[in-house]
Amino acid sequence: MQNTLKYDVVIVGAGNAALCAALAAKDQGAKVLIIEKAPQSHQGGNCPYTGGGFRFVHDGLNDLLTLMTVNNNKYSNLNMSPYTNNEFKNHMLEVTKGNTDKNLMETIVAESRPTINWMTSKGVKWELPSSRISSSINAPSTIPNSVGLSAYESGPGLIKMLTKSVNQNAITILYETEMTDLVQNKQKEIHAIVCKDSNGIHKINTKAVVLACGGFEANPEMREKHLGKGWENAKVRGSKFNTGDGHKLAIQLGAQPTGQWSGCHATPIDINAPATGDQGITERMPRRSYPLGITVNIHSERFIDEGEGFAEQTFVKMGSQILSQDKSIAFQIFDSKSFNLLEPRYNNSKPTISQNLNELAIKLKIPASKFIKTMTEFNKSASNRNYSPKKLDGISTNDLKIPKSNWGIKIDTPPFYAYCVTGGITYTYGGPKIDTKARVLDQNNEPIIGLYAAGEIVGGILFHNSLRGAGLMHGSVFGKIAGTNAAILSK
Ligand SMILES: Cc1cc2nc3c(=O)[nH]c(=O)nc-3n(C[C@H](O)[C@H](O)[C@H](O)COP(=O)(O)OP(=O)(O)OC[C@H]3O[C@@H](n4cnc5c(N)ncnc54)[C@H](O)[C@@H]3O)c2cc1C
Numbered sequence: 446m447q448n449t450l451k452y453d454v455v456i457v458g459a460g461n462a463a464l465c466a467a468l469a470a471k472d473q474g475a476k477v478l479i480i481e482k483a484p485q486s487h488q489g490g491n492c493p494y495t496g497g498g499f500r501f502v503h504d505g506l507n508d509l510l511t512l513m514t515v516n517n518n519k520y521s522n523l524n525m526s527p528y529t530n531n532e533f534k535n536h537m538l539e540v541t542k543g544n545t546d547k548n549l550m551e552t553i554v555a556e557s558r559p560t561i562n563w564m565t566s567k568g569v570k571w572e573l574p575s576s577r578i579s580s581s582i583n584a585p586s587t588i589p590n591s592v593g594l595s596a597y598e599s600g601p602g603l604i605k606m607l608t609k610s611v612n613q614n615a616i617t618i619l620y621e622t623e624m625t626d627l628v629q630n631k632q633k634e635i636h637a638i639v640c641k642d643s644n645g646i647h648k649i650n651t652k653a654v655v656l657a658c659g660g661f662e663a664n665p666e667m668r669e670k671h672l673g674k675g676w677e678n679a680k681v682r683g684s685k686f687n688t689g690d691g692h693k694l695a696i697q698l699g700a701q702p703t704g705q706w707s708g709c710h711a712t713p714i715d716i717n718a719p720a721t722g723d724q725g726i727t728e729r730m731p732r733r734s735y736p737l738g739i740t741v742n743i744h745s746e747r748f749i750d751e752g753e754g755f756a757e758q759t760f761v762k763m764g765s766q767i768l769s770q771d772k773s774i775a776f777q778i779f780d781s782k783s784f785n786l787l788e789p790r791y792n793n794s795k796p797t798i799s800q801n802l803n804e805l806a807i808k809l810k811i812p813a814s815k816f817i818k819t820m821t822e823f824n825k826s827a828s829n830r831n832y833s834p835k836k837l838d839g840i841s842t843n844d845l846k847i848p849k850s851n852w853g854i855k856i857d858t859p860p861f862y863a864y865c866v867t868g869g870i871t872y873t874y875g876g877p878k879i880d881t882k883a884r885v886l887d888q889n890n891e892p893i894i895g896l897y898a899a900g901e902i903v904g905g906i907l908f909h910n911s912l913r914g915a916g917l918m919h920g921s922v923f924g925k926i927a928g929t930n931a932a933i934l935s936k
Pocket of ligand 1: 871
């Protein structure tokens, strides 16, 4: 093992949380090194797959305009109300069903705006989230206030801008360099980090390590162990490099696992989606128009209420349920009444089409008589009315063991269409516990001296579902805190 390098702070990963940590440590005058397992072309972990949206406390549109370099007239038709501390907290509590770590939540909310200001000072440029303004730009309109801004040119732009800032600050990033071990001295303080690159194994002396190396979504064994059977088959929507290395090493050192290890963010996704994220392709693969039809497994059985709510509220559950079906696949079934209402992303795959249900089942290689029974029972208890996909129409099936609570409309008008889907995992929720100083805590809630964590690796923040723009925001908040405290400790 070679042992030539010495740094005050070593940051593991080169995504959003890591780059914020590096810049904050540098602000404190530390000598900082970033090690990144991926090649430079794949830097940024899951960040480049995002729209770059940040959820933070702000005072409305005029306030946001102060953070952007745009002509104020450009958005003169738009209104956006302030996003308050309380709104942010309530949304966190609502989506996590009250399970989020309250201390961490308070810190995220309180530090969200100062962190956005700080990122701006580091060269991050912002724009209004395009998905929110595209339909309203020409007409007077009030746009949602929760995700105030997106990084300019979304997730890839965010990584580009933060990396530029890191380079301008003369912080070294070693690519294709993987953390493989953490070393403590006799006092149980972090003393060195071990990493592997194409030249072999290296030990880098350091007093402080910031783990910002993402979740375990790209590790099939960890998925099966923690999320359950079927999850080993999931498509990965983001980076193939987020394999839970930080989780394993931190826990080996005695870190306390916390949060929802058995939960993750997931979505129904086309069966032909790439096995791991491929920018430009993967984002076209989610299949979320299932409320307009029914979904059956390979035994021709329905297994979930497809109309429980809008897809936005149910797709995480749907993705998980598909993975727990035999072979982890399912078929979304539509008829000609709903076909034209499917989201445009469906155009990226070829449906199986038939004029009759028997032939459709044969083409799908699922039991035909069972399929016809499922469809007949469904249609018997469904309504003759039309689809109103933009509202919860309350049209529920009658007397079905598994109801369809909204959009319970007959699927009876040929041709019939089927899309084969599986579950795609976005990110995991469980991880090591940290305190509000981003210090990794042991089983007694004592800090492991010199070990910090930030971003998706941290457990206890998100549960059950996603909160748009909160993942990047908490990564930046705790990245900044971790980098600052790691640098102070190392002096
Ligand atoms: C499709 C998709 C859409 C999303 N949409 C949103 C959204 O709209 N808003 C939002 O807030 N969040 C979103 N997220 C979640 C968001 O991507 C994450 O919250 C965020 O990227 C996590 O940042 P991070 O810095 O913690 O980790 P990452 O950005 O994933 O970075 C981790 C880095 O660590 C590196 N690494 C891993 N192991 C090692 C090792 N052993 N040694 C060295 N380096 C290592 C990886 O290569 C990677 O570069 C989305 C995720 C996906 C996949």
